[in-house]
Amino acid sequence: MQKVKLRQSAAYLAFLLPATAVFVAFFVFPFFKSIWLSLTDAYGYRQDINFIGLKNYAEALSNKAFRSSLWVTVKYTALVTVSANVVALLLAFLLDGSTRFKKLFRTIFFLPNLMSLIIVGFVWVFLYGGVYRSFADLIGLPEALRVSWLGPDMALISIAATAVWQCAGYYMLIYIAGLQSISDEVIEAARIDGAGTWDIIRHVKLPLLAPVIFMNTLLLITSCFKTFDIPMAMTSGGPAGATTTIALQIYNTGFRANRTGYATAQSVILFLIICAITAALYFFQNRRGEAAE
Amino acid sequence: MNTKHSRRRGEAVTTTVTALFALIFFLPVLIAVINSFKTNGEILASAIALPGAPTLENYKTVIEASDFPSAFLGSCIVTGGEIVLNLVVSSLAGYALARWKSVWSHVLTLVFLSSMFVPFHTIMIALLSTAKSLGLTGHLWGLILIYCGLQCTIPIFLIKGFVSSVPKELEEAAMIDGCSIAQCFFLVVLPMLKPILATVAVLNALWIWNDYLLPYLILAKPATIPLSQMYFYGQYNQQWNLIMAGFVVSTLPVVIFFLCMQKHVISGIAAGAVKG
Known part of the structure; x- marks a missing residue:
């Protein structure tokens, strides 16, 4: 019996080996190397590297450009998380209700999510530029009243709108799945008690959807904090850093300025922020869950 | 009435x-x-x-100037190759984690799980230097291998969850009949995994097809669709007629894929989100 068990364990280990090997090589090892690099003065791929303690972290936290990228990311995350959630919920309720052509509409809403963010970015630069100009000419909007969508004041809001357009369909699908898992009996019971459609949405469906809302919010916040492609394609972080997110800042520091050590310190800060947000959200969710009980 | x-x-x-x-x-x-x-x-x-x-x-200009056929082929190779490799690697691991009752399987599960908190940018710079020292840069297969390492955790959990919900009796019966664990996996378990493997394949396709940064760092040449569009955009800046044609050409394949696989995509997103 002991021998059989040993042979079994060996087989399971062999099954786990390929996944563990690629995972360690391309995730675990680079992760710990990043932490080590963040404590050094690594520059490009120069070989001599010196340990400098937490200097990179101190520099990042006092650096104006990095702090501005943090603030830009927070604003962007807030804008996109709230708007995408609202839009996705609204679309999910519309498609869950008595609407015709559901499949067609669902496909249209999800369509942008299938597109590469880079190419979506190009299309929207065109929309905010040439298309808007043509439209403004058509309705005779005076030059003074025209909005410079990708100018310093509006650029962040504009790229956030693009992101919402791109991702809302994805979160809508998750909401639809959540709505479909609510049992018909509950809704029927509420209807018999005299509840209208709006009452059912507010007092039955929304509360039952709370875990899904929590999950979508978590997914949105963590993905927004990592956002890179859209600002890269649309504005390259400009004008004057107005759309330089943390991810873009890390990229520029590491690959444009070649300050590898400093860039990895920034990236570890991003990691810690994401951990903190996730932990805080889970803590909040658990507290709420307990309060409800 | x-x-x-x-x-x-x-x-x-x-x-x-x-x-x-x-x-x-x-x-x-x-x-x-x-x-x-x-x-x-x-x-x-x-x-x-x-x-x-x-x-x-x-369209003629875009297809010729951006060498669209070769970018399309590159995207297909990377996405298809990664899916096949990932399915093999993560179904083996997911099965083992579900069935192996040992401290080690719990430890490994935790290690895989913790990776979900780490943003790509945190490992990006070190990963590139690892890839360089292993000679993986500039090759499609190198990119496939790296993707497999980065994208195997969610598939492993999805498959682990699926295996746990399947009764063990069938495998035990097969083993009593003299199957080894490997035979049992390939002959009994793998055929049952079909639905979850379809979900995993679709999720991987959606993650990888449109990805920009990792292919850009590893390949450093316009070998996939998003990369070739980025180069094209830089080259034909402000020629919106061409850029819009590029948008249509590069979006069409994935839209067709979606329309054919709609059912799997939609259930895959719901399943992936629950686990992710």
């Missing part, structure tokens, strides 16, 4: 509202498609007018 009437009116109202939203969502795509049939001069005159004489010239 009355409620039936009001219900029908409710349906008309929600359908109209939904159609309005659909129009807003679809308008950008429509504008892009229309402009892809115009000349640059026409776009400069008006970007919202219909084309005077629709032309396919833009």
